Amino acid sequence: MHLVLAGAGHAHLEVLRHFARSPPDAGPARLTLVTPEATAIYSGAVPGVVAGLLPPTAAEIPLAPLLSDAGAEWIEDRVTGLDAGRRLLRLGRNPPLPYDLLSLDTGALPVTPPGTVPVRPWRGLFAALAALDPAAGRVAVIGAGAAGTELALALARRPGPRPLLLEAMPDVLPGLPAPFRARAERALRLAGVSWRTDFPVERLDDGALHGPESRMGQVALAIACTGTRPALDLRDSGLACDAAGFPRMDAALRSQSHHDVFGAGDGVAAGLPKAGVWAVRAGPVLADNLSRALLGEPLRPWEPQRQALILLGTGRGEAIGLWRGISFEGAWAWRWKRWLDGRFVRRYAGTGEG
Ligand SMILES: Cc1cc2nc3c(=O)[nH]c(=O)nc-3n(C[C@H](O)[C@H](O)[C@H](O)COP(=O)(O)OP(=O)(O)OC[C@H]3O[C@@H](n4cnc5c(N)ncnc54)[C@H](O)[C@@H]3O)c2cc1C
Numbered sequence: 001m002h003l004v005l006a007g008a009g010h011a012h013l014e015v016l017r018h019f020a021r022s023p024p025d026a027g028p029a030r031l032t033l034v035t036p037e038a039t040a041i042y043s044g045a046v047p048g049v050v051a052g053l054l055p056p057t058a059a060e061i062p063l064a065p066l067l068s069d070a071g072a073e074w075i076e077d078r079v080t081g082l083d084a085g086r087r088l089l090r091l092g093r094n095p096p097l098p099y100d101l102l103s104l105d106t107g108a109l110p111v112t113p114p115g116t117v118p119v120r121p122w123r124g125l126f127a128a129l130a131a132l133d134p135a136a137g138r139v140a141v142i143g144a145g146a147a148g149t150e151l152a153l154a155l156a157r158r159p160g161p162r163p164l165l166l167e168a169m170p171d172v173l174p175g176l177p178a179p180f181r182a183r184a185e186r187a188l189r190l191a192g193v194s195w196r197t198d199f200p201v202e203r204l205d206d207g208a209l210h211g212p213e214s215r216m217g218q219v220a221l222a223i224a225c226t227g228t229r230p231a232l233d234l235r236d237s238g239l240a241c242d243a244a245g246f247p248r249m250d251a252a253l254r255s256q257s258h259h260d261v262f263g264a265g266d267g268v269a270a271g272l273p274k275a276g277v278w279a280v281r282a283g284p285v286l287a288d289n290l291s292r293a294l295l296g297e298p299l300r301p302w303e304p305q306r307q308a309l310i311l312l313g314t315g316r317g318e319a320i321g322l323w324r325g326i327s328f329e330g331a332w333a334w335r336w337k338r339w340l341d342g343r344f345v346r347r348y349a350g351t352g353e354g
Contacts, residue, residue, distance in 0.1 A: 001028045001029055001030070001100040001101060001294055002028065002029065002030040002031075002032065002098065002099050002100045002101070003028035003030070003031050003032070003099070003100070003101045003102075003103070003290060003294065004032045004033075004034065004089060004097060004099040004101070004102050004103070005031070005032065005033045005034070005072075005103050005105065006034050006035075006079045006089065006102065006103065006104050006105070006106055006232065007034070007035055007079070007104065007105045007106030007107060007231070007232070007265075007267065008033060008035040008037070008040040008063055008105075009040075009105030009106060009107050009264070009265040009266075009267065009279055010040075010042075010105070010265060010276055010279035010280045010283060011105045011264035011265050011279050011280070011282045011283040011286050011287075012033070012103065012105040012283075012286075013040060013061060013066065013283065013348040014280075014283025014284055014286070014287050014348075015103065015105075015283065015286055015287045015290060016033070016063075016066040016067065016069075016070045016072060016348075017066060017069075017070070017287075017347070017348060018284070018287035018288070018291070019031060019070040019071070019072070019287070019291075020066065020069035020070040020071075022291065026291055026294070026295065027070075027071070027291075027294070028100075028101070028294055030073070031070060031071060031072040031073070032072060032073045032074075032075060032097070032099075033063070033067060033072050033073070033074050033075070034075045034077055034078075034079050034089065034091065034097065035063070035074070035076075035077075036076060036077060036078050036092075037063075037123070038062065038063055038064065038074075038076070039060045039061060039062050039063060040060075040061040040063060040348070041059050041060060041061070041122045042059050042060075042061060042276075042341065042344055042345050043059075043120075043147070043276050044059075044276060044337075044340075044341045044344070045058045045059035045341045045342075045345065046059050046122065046151075047150045047151055047153070047154035047313050047315070048154070048313055048338070048341075050129065050151065050154040050155060050157075050158070051153075051154035051155075051157040051158075051313070051315045052157055052158070053154075053157070053313070053315070053317070054338075058341070058342070058345065059345070060345070060349070061345055061348045061349045062349060065349075066348060075091065075094060075097065077091045077092050077093050077094050078091065078092040079091060079092075079106065079232055080092050080232075081232075081233070081234075081236070081237065082102075082232075082234055082237035082238075082239070083096075083237065083238065084237050084238040084239050084255075084257070084258045084261060085238050087099050087100065087102070087260065089102065099260075100260065101260050101261075101262070101290065101293055101294065102260060102261045102262070103261075103262045103263060103264075103286065103290055104232070104234075104247065104261065104262070104263030104264075104267055104268060105263060105264055105265045105267060105268075105279070105286075106230070106231045106232040106265075106267045107120070107231050107265055107266045107267050107279075108228035108229060108230055108231055108246075108266035108267055108274055109121075109228070109229055109230075109231050110143070110224045110225055110226050110227060110228065110229075111224070111226050111227035111228070111229055112224040112226075113142065113201050113202055113203050113204065113222075113224060113226075114202075114203040114204070114205075115203050115204030115205055115222065116142060116201070116203075116204050116222040116223065116224040117221060117222065117223050117224065118223075118224050119147065119148075119151065119223050119224060119225045125223065128221055128223070129158075129221075132160075132220060132221055133220070134158070134159045134160025134161070135160070136220035137161065137207060137218040137219055137220030137221075138160075138161045138162070138163060138164050138218055138219050138220060139155050139158075139160070139163045139164070139219075139220065139221045139222075139223065140163065140164040140165070140166060140201075140204075140209055140216070140219045140221070140222040140223070141155065141163060141164070141165050141166070141222075141223050141225055142166050142201045142209075142222055142223065142224045142225060142226050143166075143167065143168075143224065143225035143226035143227070144165050144166070144167035144169075144171075144172035144173060144174070144195060144197070145173065145174070145225060146173065146176075146275075146310055146312060147225050148165065148167075148225035148226075149165065149172055149173055149184055149188070149312060150312045150313055151223065151225060152164075152165040152188065152191075152193045152195075153187060153188065153191050153193065153312070153313065153314050153315040154313065154315045155193075156191035156192055156193050156315055157191075157315045157316075161218070162191070162192035162193055162194065163193050164193070164194055164195070164196070164216065164219065165188065165193055165194070165195035165196075166195070166196050166199045166201055166209065166216070167195065167196070167197045167198075167199065168197075168198070168199065168200035168201075168226075169197060169198070170197050170198055171197055172184060172185060172188070172195055172197065176310075176322065177322065177325055177327060179327045180310075180320065180322045180327035183320045183327055183329050184312065184320055187312075187314040187316075187318075187320060187329075190314075190316070191314065191315055191316065196216070199211045199214075199216075200212065201222070201226075204219060204222040207219055207220070209222055228244075228266060228274050229244065229245065230244070230245050230246050230247075230267050231267055232267060233245060234247050238257070238258070239255055239257055239258055239261060240255065240256045240257035241269070242269040244269075246267065246268055246269035247261070247263060247267075247268050247269065248268075248269045248270075249262070249263055249264070249268045249269065249270040250301075251301035251302055251303070252285075252289050252299035252300060252301050252302065253268075253270060253282060253285060253286050253289055253302060254289065254293075254299060259293075260293075262286060262289060262290060262293070263286075264279060264282035264283070264285075264286045265278070265279035265282065266279060270282070272304060273308075275308065277308045277309070278304065278308070280344070281304055281305075282302065282304075285300065285302040288300055307323070307324055309321065309322070309323050310322040310323075311333060311336065311337040311340070313334055313337060314329075314334075317331055317334055318330055318331050318333065318334050319333035319334040319336070319337045320333065321333045321336075321337075
């Protein structure tokens with residue numbers, strides 16, 4: 001059996017680790033990972049890197065040791081399409097790749113207004129920040145969800161004018177409890193980040209961000225942290241997809257239409273919010289069910305715990321948190337976040353932690 005993993009997302013790191021630890025007869029005869037980068041990036045640590053509080057390596061997971069331990073082959077390429085009926089993956093620069101079993105973890109990308117830079121792929125974000133002339137104007141972050149707010153706080157640590165945070169909804173951190181939002185607004189104020197709500201950005205043009213009724217000028221770079229669309233377009237693949245084009249998975253993380261396709265993370269519709277924590281938690285279930293599918297055993301349905309911890313670094317050595325509706329903040333919360341993020345990276349970067 002040839003198992004192909006598309007994308008080095010968080011869940012697939014666990015799949016590789018799982019097969020590295022499994023007895024040889026429990027794994028696939030051939031295991032292939034298709035992903036364009038030699039390093040996976042752990043997003044939880046990215047704001048700390050952008051703020052200069054953490055070295056770039058704090059967010060990097062080199063794939064070579066994981067691939068070698070799992071006996072997997074790496075195809076350095078992008079998946080560009082899928083013919084699920086013929087079990088063929090289309091690749092950017094390589095011939096089509098046949099599979100017996102396929103797992104998808106290619107993540108999602110922001111919806112990007114013209115002229116703005118998407119927060120991911122990360123390589124584009126890091127290049128845009130490296131090329132930025134601080135004298136050229138402000139950096140604007142579009143989308144004040146958890147990721148956008150934390151990124152704006154991180155950017156405030158960098159040289160140059162204070163960043164700007166824009167949100168289409170009436171509040172920053174829309175949908176999160178008011179006490180948590182109040183803590184975040186205080187942190188934004190302390191960091192000198194100005195924000196504007198009810199401002200759906202339409203485009204960045206000539207140094208100005210345009211909304212339906214007004215514009216905001218002196219913007220050198222606008223980073224989009226808004227909405228999600230699949231990183232891999234699977235609408236013509238034959239897989240059952242939701243209205244936004246995300247392939248629908250069942251409770252066992254198997255495609256609702258094709259029994260030889262599995263998937264997890266932001267790139268699939270599995271009835272979960274789009275956040276790394278769910279991709280991480282899905283990892284062991286996905287790995288176990290891929291093993292079961294290889295062995296022809298019944299799959300194990302997943303009933304995810306619905307609570308997730310949110311920790312946002314303020315860029316000042318503190319973090320704001322939310323757990324079961326209770327908000328909190330402090331330097332201890334930042335140390336906790338660093339420990340959790342570091343543990344994840346160490347687990348997959350081959351530095352030993354189980
Ligand atoms: C600044 C920021 C901070 C965040 N912080 C947190 C946090 O603290 N906690 C949290 O829960 N969530 C956080 N998130 C959200 C989190 O990043 C995502 O939910 C998470 O990365 C989704 O994981 P994933 O496994 O679905 O895919 P990803 O991590 O996006 O990985 C997808 C992989 O697939 C590869 N890929 C993409 N397209 C293709 C293709 N066509 N062919 C082959 N490979 C492809 C990519 O290169 C990548 O390796 C943050 C997001 C941002 C932007």
